[in-house]
Amino acid sequence: MTTATLEIKEVETQSLTQHEAVVNIQLSDAEIQRRVDSIKSTWTAADRRERRIEAGERFHHLMEALFAGAA
Structure with missing residues (x-):
């Protein structure tokens, strides 16, 4: 698996675009699962x-945090 790094400006733009898509498009649980399975x-x-x-x-770090x- 490769990891790509983006400049902060690109990440912010991408994040806004993804948020807008979520707000404007209502997907059913079945459609989301179909897309996940496809990927x-x-x-x-x-x-x-x-x-x-x-x-x-990541889970281990979350539990530690x-x-x-x-403690």
């Missing part, structure tokens, strides 16, 4: 493995 079907086994590892690391104040 995931193009992933290789290596892509899935890398994404799973990355998601696990949430429970750091409680």
Whole structure:
């Protein structure tokens, strides 16, 4: 899996565009799931493995951040 970096200006523009799409288009849960499945079907086994590892690391960091104040 490759990671692309964007300049802050580009990220802000992209973020606004995505937000506008969400506001203007109401998608059903079934349509969202169909689109997700379509995207995931193009992933290789290596892509899935890398994404799973990355998601696990993000979850671990989230749990550390949430429970750091409680300890």
